[in-house]
Amino acid sequence: MSHDDPWYDALASGWGEGVVGGTGAPAEVRTAARVAVVPAARGREGAVPVADVYLQVQRSAAFREVRSRYRRFVVPAVVVFCAWYVAYVVTATTAPDLMARPVAGAVNVGLLAGLGQFLTTFLLTWAYARHARLRRDRAALELRWDTQELARGRVMNHDG
Numbered sequence: 001m002s003h004d005d006p007w008y009d010a011l012a013s014g015w016g017e018g019v020v021g022g023t024g025a026p027a028e029v030r031t032a033a034r035v036a037v038v039p040a041a042r043g044r045e046g047a048v049p050v051a052d053v054y055l056q057v058q059r060s061a062a063f064r065e066v067r068s069r070y071r072r073f074v075v076p077a078v079v080v081f082c083a084w085y086v087a088y089v090v091t092a093t094t095a096p097d098l099m100a101r102p103v104a105g106a107v108n109v110g111l112l113a114g115l116g117q118f119l120t121t122f123l124l125t126w127a128y129a130r131h132a133r134l135r136r137d138r139a140a141l142e143l144r145w146d147t148q149e150l151a152r153g154r155v156m157n158h159d160g
Helices: 050-058 059-093 109-151
Strands: 029-032 034-038 102-104
Touching: 050 109, 059 109
Parallel strands: none
Antiparallel strands: 029 034
């Protein structure tokens, strides 16, 4: 049984180098521990266990910064969206007269609030994608490249 490296990407690291039969699986697998190994410098001595690479990256300042940026957006967004959703459901069940109040023709407060749920979902999705593009994607890509370098056994001169 092999453990595929989710960071391995043939386009980023070369066209299928160091893989078994073109499957994308690492060329070496330590059978006793069942831990995948990424060969340092592709096939030379000093293979690095994948778990050690990920632990080193996880402890790095760059990884903590990416996670922090993610949490600073997601936690408040989830809290606000869930509160808005619960308020809609509670209002719909406890104040049906308010939700049935007409606004314009057949459109009432409940219908506008329900459509507002859809609008809020789309706005939140747009805001998340924008936040990721502006605040996290570049740092995450750099972290990914650093991870590739660590997996290949090269020493990095970054925060990690």
